[in-house]
Amino acid sequence: MRDHGLMITNGALFLLSFVGMVLSGVRTYNEEQLSHGEPGVTLAGFLLTGDFLEATFENWESEFLQMGMYVVLTAYLFQRGSSESKLPGKHEPQDDDPRAAAPHPDTPWPVRRGGLVLRLYEHSLSIMFFVLFAASFLLHAVGGSEAYNDEQASHGEPGTTVLGYMGTSRFWFESFQNWQSEFMVIALMIGASVYLRERGSVESKPVAMAHSDTDT
Template sequence: MRKWAKEHGLLVANLACFLVFFVGMVLSGAASYSEDQQAHGEPPVSVLQFLGTGAFVEATFENWESEFLQMAMYVVLTVFLFQKGSSESKPVGKKAPQDGDPQQAAVSRATPWPVRRGGAVLKLYENSLSILLFALFLASFALHAAGGVDEYNQDQQSHGQPAITFLQYLGSSRFWFESFQNWQSEFLAVGVLVGASVYLRQKGSPESKPVAEPHYETGA
């Protein structure tokens, strides 16, 4: 068990943090939503009821959407673009292991099945990481819009205004403001990491170059 925990500690720690913060978001969100309901003369909601509201769906997937977009774009951009001196970039002007042709790799029983199979299966596998991230982005994007239109129409109804359709909400300034305010922050954070890793270090982290490495050296 100790060996398994050591080998999977990074994933486990991130999932644990996600669960703690997600539960915190749900509980605080339900309390905030109930306070708003009472301020408008409506009854408060339970935590389970809150999970079915457009407010919860919109807030959750609005954030997930930006995270998956950032990761998907970063995976694809690092295929083609470089930053000299950054630990987040492949070496400039050199062949990186990630660029190797899997069809020329030595095959063993431990080689992933798609590589051994070849053909269209291999081509799909070569891009499977970005495909997954973009698929998660699109799903989150759609759910953000679905939760948003539900919340918007509920607000419209409380003010005696007509409801709008899903497509109308997709074209609204509110929806795009929510999206852009999250997207810009994600790419700012990545840009800071890419640029700062040229000059700054974190001993022991694979996201940093070795502490004594010259600034001009590119890659981890």
């Protein structure tokens, strides 16, 4: 529990928040249905609605995009004095070529295998986030088009396809309103960590360290 407490706690907070989202979401959905003279749905039925898919994956896509971009950008860009940045002009262990590493039994298998497997593995963290982003982006479009078509049908208007929905301003508004908040928070974290501290946190520099120094 101590060795994995950070992941376990965040996983538990995710589950609690997700359950809260589902329970409050189905109630909100049914209230809207009843206000339009439409039947409500069960909890299981709500999980299959476009409203649920849209609400879930439009948020997930922004999180995966944020982290994927953050992983890539921190490999090449710097912010002097920030705990979120490597030190400009200094070689860091993360920059080492794994092909030059001495063989060791605990070395990850892709490093020992080499070739294309290693090429993919040395970028596997960003690849994972971008694949999850692409999947969430598509599911956002699928759920959003279903919710949009339901609204159109209730007003006697024609619906659209998933690709058609992806061409609407509504789809991009849903995406950009989430993306902008994610990049704003990351920029704030990078800049604030130059001057502010949180004793004991790996996301902070030592409290007594100078603002211009980077903790690496």
